[in-house]
Amino acid sequence: MKLLNVSGSPHVHSDESTKKIMWRVNLALVPTFIVAIAFFGLNALLISLVSVASCVLFQWLIEKFILKTPSTICDGSAVVTGLLLAFNVPATREMVLLVIIAALVAIGVGKMSFGGLGKNPFNPALVGRVFMLISFPVQMTTWPKPGENLFSMVSTPTSDATTGATPLGLIKENGVQAAGQVWDYFIGNIGGSLGEVSALAILIGAIYLLCRRIITWHIPVSFIGTAFIFSGILWLCDKTVFLDPVSTILTGGIMLGACFMATDMVTSPMTKAGQLIFGFGCGLLTIIIRNWGNYPEGVSFAILLMNAVTPLLNRWFKPKRFAN
Amino acid sequence: MKTFAMGGVHPEENKISTSAAIEEFPLPKTAVILMTQHLGAPATPCVAKGDKVKVGQLIGKAEAFMCANIHSPFSGTVAKIDTCKDAFGLAKPAIYINIDGDEWEENIDRTPDIKRECTLEPKEIVDKLKEKGVVGLGGATFPTHIKYSIAPDKKAEYLIINAVECEPYLTSDHRVMMEHAEEICIGVSILRKALGVPNAYIGIENNKPEPIAVMKAMAAKFEGIIVEPLKVKYPQGAEKQLINAITGRRVPSGKLPIDVGCVVSNVGTSYAVYEAVQKNKPLIENILTVTGKKLEVQHNYHVRFGVTYSDIIAHAMGNLPETTGKVISGGPMMGKAVSNLDGPTTKGASSVLVIDQSEAVRATESNCIRCGKCMNACPMGLEPYLFSALVKNRRIEEAGQHNILDCIECGCCFFSCPANKPLLDEIRLGKNLYRGILMAKKK
Numbered sequence: 168m169k170l171l172n173v174s175g176s177p178h179v180h181s182d183e184s185t186k187k188i189m190w191r192v193n194l195a196l197v198p199t200f201i202v203a204i205a206f207f208g209l210n211a212l213l214i215s216l217v218s219v220a221s222c223v224l225f226q227w228l229i230e231k232f233i234l235k236t237p238s239t240i241c242d243g244s245a246v247v248t249g250l251l252l253a254f255n256v257p258a259t260r261e262m263v264l265l266v267i268i269a270a271l272v273a274i275g276v277g278k279m280s281f282g283g284l285g286k287n288p289f290n291p292a293l294v295g296r297v298f299m300l301i302s303f304p305v306q307m308t309t310w311p312k313p314g315e316n317l318f319s320m321v322s323t324p325t326s327d328a329t330t331g332a333t334p335l336g337l338i339k340e341n342g343v344q345a346a347g348q349v350w351d352y353f354i355g356n357i358g359g360s361l362g363e364v365s366a367l368a369i370l371i372g373a374i375y376l377l378c379r380r381i382i383t384w385h386i387p388v389s390f391i392g393t394a395f396i397f398s399g400i401l402w403l404c405d406k407t408v409f410l411d412p413v414s415t416i417l418t419g420g421i422m423l424g425a426c427f428m429a430t431d432m433v434t435s436p437m438t439k440a441g442q443l444i445f446g447f448g449c450g451l452l453t454i455i456i457r458n459w460g461n462y463p464e465g466v467s468f469a470i471l472l473m474n475a476v477t478p479l480l481n482r483w484f485k486p487k488r489f490a491n
Numbered sequence: 492m493k494t495f496a497m498g499g500v501h502p503e504e505n506k507i508s509t510s511a512a513i514e515e516f517p518l519p520k521t522a523v524i525l526m527t528q529h530l531g532a533p534a535t536p537c538v539a540k541g542d543k544v545k546v547g548q549l550i551g552k553a554e555a556f557m558c559a560n561i562h563s564p565f566s567g568t569v570a571k572i573d574t575c576k577d578a579f580g581l582a583k584p585a586i587y588i589n590i591d592g593d594e595w596e597e598n599i600d601r602t603p604d605i606k607r608e609c610t611l612e613p614k615e616i617v618d619k620l621k622e623k624g625v626v627g628l629g630g631a632t633f634p635t636h637i638k639y640s641i642a643p644d645k646k647a648e649y650l651i652i653n654a655v656e657c658e659p660y661l662t663s664d665h666r667v668m669m670e671h672a673e674e675i676c677i678g679v680s681i682l683r684k685a686l687g688v689p690n691a692y693i694g695i696e697n698n699k700p701e702p703i704a705v706m707k708a709m710a711a712k713f714e715g716i717i718v719e720p721l722k723v724k725y726p727q728g729a730e731k732q733l734i735n736a737i738t739g740r741r742v743p744s745g746k747l748p749i750d751v752g753c754v755v756s757n758v759g760t761s762y763a764v765y766e767a768v769q770k771n772k773p774l775i776e777n778i779l780t781v782t783g784k785k786l787e788v789q790h791n792y793h794v795r796f797g798v799t800y801s802d803i804i805a806h807a808m809g810n811l812p813e814t815t816g817k818v819i820s821g822g823p824m825m826g827k828a829v830s831n832l833d834g835p836t837t838k839g840a841s842s843v844l845v846i847d848q849s850e851a852v853r854a855t856e857s858n859c860i861r862c863g864k865c866m867n868a869c870p871m872g873l874e875p876y877l878f879s880a881l882v883k884n885r886r887i888e889e890a891g892q893h894n895i896l897d898c899i900e901c902g903c904c905f906f907s908c909p910a911n912k913p914l915l916d917e918i919r920l921g922k923n924l925y926r927g928i929l930m931a932k933k934k
Binding site for chain 2: 169171172173174175176177178179180181183184185187188239242282283284285286432433434435437438485486487488489490491
């Protein structure tokens with residue numbers, strides 16, 4: 168007789184899977200990717216491809232030869248890490264090779280050493296980026312101007328050397344008078360890391376993720392809102408020293424960080440209340456680091472610091488029980 | 492439109508058997524009547540081998556407090572009294588009957604006339620329900636007479652009739668409302684009288700517009716029956732969620748509905764109440780949906796308890812489809828997978844659901860990605876992912892402190908988990924281990 172399956176209920180599943188979630192995140196990153204190629208040309212494309220390929224490769228190698236577990240590269244999470252990592256570095260020719268080191272740190276140290284996807288306490292892409300920022304400070308803060316050297320195959324020493332700084336770098340050095348046009352900031356016609364320049368492209372991706380219910384509004388809104396309000400208060404105190412709040416949230420990594428990095432499911436709190444506190448902490452730390460820290464930008468550090476607090480937030484902020 | 496406060500999911504409805512009218516299921520040659528067809532202690536057989544029995548004759552007597560009488564659904568001879576492996580593989584005390592003809596007890600009113608007047612006092616109604624072995628037909632098979640014997644320090648304010656049928660596939664409640672609306676309303680009136688409450692609320696999800704219309708039209712002819720359409724969301728048919736949806740009240744942890752002034756009965760139960768009180772007919776049959784995506788014909792049968800699952804399959808479809816992977820008694824969210832098709836149906840059975848092989852196997856489990864979907868889906872506001880981790884590490888007391896016993900096992904967590912973690916399996920294990928710890932502490 169034919170045997171029947173027996174198992175505990177429920178016997179049906181929503182058909183939701185980690186794989187679907189991760190590939191949707193990848194899809195949400197596409198507008199940002201397109202803008203990056205439009206502004207930074209071939210370098211952006213090469214960095215992204217190398218970064219994604221090395222993340223996937225390192226994950227496969229580690230799983231096959233060190234962990235000896237079934238390969239999980241198809242779930243798309245290594246691709247997400249690769250893309251985010253590429254989006255967090257400047258689009259210079261040197262980066263095409265340096266990003267391989269970043270990928271090794273992101274995947275090897277940031278993710279696989281903890282047991283793979285879901286077990287990492289810190290956002291792997293940010294682990295990779297911060298490692299690079301500390302180890303290669305010059306290369307990581309050399310910014311090409313958007314729209315220049317788009318498709319030159321030859322990397323001349325000058326093409327990278329004559330590049331401009333990011334708005335935040337300019338302001339750090341020259342004061343708020345160096346701030347540019349808000350519209351340029353919004354569409355991304357500014358210097359900066361590959362994927363952080365265009366707030367518009369990031370928002371399109373974020374709206375897609377919101378519609379797909381992969382992220383909720385809590386972290387992005389509290390992150391950006393806190394940064395806006397805090398920098399607004401500072402700006403009102405002294406307009407000659409502090410940058411205005413609109414420019415603040417449109418420059419640097421706030422948009423990319425708030426929509427794609429801080430909302431990483433694995434490393435952010437699970438309850439809505441926890442997420443609001445998490446976003447608040449990210450926003451607050453970012454502005455503090457930007458204004459009083461050594462670095463012109465503080466989003467990566469802010470998110471990593473809040474990642475460390477996430478288990479605590481999960482413990483403090485429980486969902487509201489139905490029966491109590 | 493009303494619904495419950497938190498969590499919930501939307502499984503594919505698959506109500507493909509809604510238009511199949513209720514058919515009488517033919518009598519088999521033999522039947523096995525289990526003595527545990529209800530929540531609580533088994534009934535004690537009160538017939539002996541070789542005895543002749545009639546339809547409706549008492550054959551299992553309720554002696555314990557939490558127990559219900561069992562009547563013979565068939566006429567014939569008692570072949571033996573022995574244990575029988577039920578549909579889920581557990582040995583239960585049972586009475587085997589060789590069926591011969593269809594001779595009913597004389598005091599049962601088998602005429603199709605509808606009897607509207609009920610002159611019994613509340614106490615007499617409850618006694619009648621006890622005598623006729625009526626139990627809740629929503630799945631838990633809680634003896635109805637116990638539910639309606641309200642302790643003197645408690646007061647019922649609401650009677651809620653559960654016609655939500657939030658489980659996918661199931662259509663037995665849908666059909667009974669379409670075909671027996673008046674009997675249901677009489678049954679509800681009787682229950683209302685037994686409790687002495689001013690109003691009864693019949694909760695129906697608004698994906699059933701026809702039953703809502705039929706029941707509304709019928710309820711208008713009765714005093715104190717209100718039909719309450721509800722927004723579609725699983726598990727609205729869970730007792731605590733339904734109370735919350737209709738009254739806004741919440742049953743506290745470890746308490747019963749009556750502690751917030753509510754009594755909930757299934758719509759099928761109110762039909763059984765009508766038959767027991769007005770027609771003197773014990774609970775011997777129920778409406779069972781036979782359905783599945785791959786079945787050519789869908790059925791809703793009036794089946795007497797004791798017919799085996801294989802009898803039902805043989806009559807409904809001959810053989811199971813080639814690609815059948817699983818047979819479920821009940822709905823796909825909370826039903827139990829049948830492991831022994833030769834096991835008999837019981838009072839709690841509401842369907843025979845045939846699931847295709849392609850849907851019968853769980854996907855591979857992967858790491859938890861802390862997406863929080865299980866937590867957001869939980870209608871009790873619990874943290875399934877946390878229970879899973881705690882139970883795996885045998886930190887059972889901690890799971891208890893996080894209210895693991897509040898879990899109603901609706902399955903929303905596992906249903907929504909993108910990592911396919913068997914969350915509910917682990918929670919069930921944790922609940923049992925924690926109950927063990929609590930019992931040991933009491934001693």
